[in-house]
Amino acid sequence: MESSSPKERSWFQHHFASPGQQLSAAKLGMWLFLAQEVLFFSGIFVAYGIYRTHHPEAFSIGSHLLDWKLGGLNTVVLLFSSLTAALAVRSSRIGDTRATSRYLVLTIICACIFLVVKYFEYSAKFSHGLLPGKFFDPHDAGDLPYHVRSFFGIYFVATGVHGLHVLIGIGYFIFLWVRNNQGRFSPEYNTPIDMGALYWHLVDLIWIYLFPLLYLID
Amino acid sequence: MAHEEVSVRNYVVVFSALLVLTALTVAVYQVHLGAWNLVVAVVIATMKAALVVVVFMHMAHEARFNALVFLGSLLFAGIFLAYTLNDTERRMEVDEYHGALVDPETGDWAYGVAEQLSAIADRESAARQEEAREDDLEALEGAAPVAGEVEEEGAHDERPDEDEPDGDDADSET
Structure with a gap:
């Protein structure tokens, strides 16, 4: 077969016994990285847990100052991008390079929409002085409990770090898109797309929790 | 790898289920359940997360060890949360067994x-x-x-x- 010539299998690293072993190693490394990501975000969730149990009323008020419709829109956008990422992996596995390209572009577009919506949310909060911690200076929200600033501290750190992950995801998916157009991926080798999608699903996973915890407090 | 590819239709079905669950979270938010609000929100989010992990991330076909690594991280995140709240939520409480007050500053x-x-x-x-x-x-x-x-x-x-x-x-x- 043509595909087994040395040039065609340039993706195969010589220190692995077989392509299968190379794939398993990549997968183990990726899952370890995702585990690390879960633990990284767990610090934010624990801070959220402590502050919310201590200041439930401030969290409720802070949450009502967010626009759940924009948060919900972003949830749908991110879920859809997860779908397109999964479909990109699928089409690369069956060798449909054009479909892969299309799904990668759709994923990138969704990620950009997410960040644009986030930008509008942030600028609305900034203009109302709803900033974290000591920068908290609400202009027209009336009298707010002291710890509403703690809610916004956690809101900005959680969504900011999550947004950074989205930004990194966009960069990586552009890289994947370019590589895919160069014909680097095949049913034999599509590990980078597979790993990129895993990362993207984790970013989606974090948002699945952030949305109700930040936007939908009764 | 060796397993058959999930059909596009199945992926779309899972995506629709995720949308329905999202709508459900928002609906529950409108109902005002008080303290149950958080519990219901987290349960629904966990159902969504499970769908994403099992279907989109192919956990079902993943090597057992990789699944263990990931689920282990969730377990430890849970331990982190539970132990920390067990400390911070007991500050100023009277501990019957030790006949003592839990120090608000240190938790001792x-x-x-x-x-x-x-x-x-x-x-x-x-x-x-x-x-x-x-x-x-x-x-x-x-x-x-x-x-x-x-x-x-x-x-x-x-x-x-x-x-x-x-x-x-x-x-x-x-």
Whole structure:
């Protein structure tokens, strides 16, 4: 077969016994990285847990100052991008390079929409002085409990770090898109797309929790 | 790898289920369930997360060890949360077993007020005894060369020695 010539299998690293072993190693490394990501975000969730149990009323008020419709829109956008990422992996596995390209572009577009919506949310909060911690200076929200600033501290750190992950995801998916157009991926080798999608699903996973915890407090 | 690819239709079905669950979370938010609001929100989010992990991330076909790595991280995140809240949520509570108050600052046991006071008194009297003993030793050491000088010094030192040497200055500053 043509595909087994040395040039065609340039993706195969010589220190692995077989392509299968190379794939398993990549997968183990990726899952370890995702585990690390879960633990990284767990610090934010624990801070959220402590502050919310201590200041439930401030969290409720802070949450009502967010626009759940924009948060919900972003949830749908991110879920859809997860779908397109999964479909990109699928089409690369069956060798449909054009479909892969299309799904990668759709994923990138969704990620950009997410960040644009986030930008509008942030600028609305900034203009109302709803900033974290000591920068908290609400202009027209009336009298707010002291710890509403703690809610916004956690809101900005959680969504900011999550947004950074989205930004990194966009960069990586552009890289994947370019590589895919160069014909680097095949049913034999599509590990980078597979790993990129895993990362993207984790970013989606974090948002699945952030949305109700930040936007939908009764 | 060896397994058959999930059909596009199945992916779309899972995506639709995720949308339905999202709508459900928002609907529950409108109903006002009070304390149950958080529980329901987290349960629905976990159902969504499970769908994403099992179908989109192919956990079902993943090597067992990789699944263990990921689920292990969730377990440890849970331990992190549970143990931390078990500490911070018990501050100022009376611990029946230890007969103590949980210190609001440190989370340590703060034993009964009477016990605390007697502990402080014990510590102070011990310190006073130690000081007196040191004074005696100084007096004895000083007595050897010139008797008169030492008596003067001893009388002079008695008052300032009760506090720290700089205690008076520090008090007046604060």
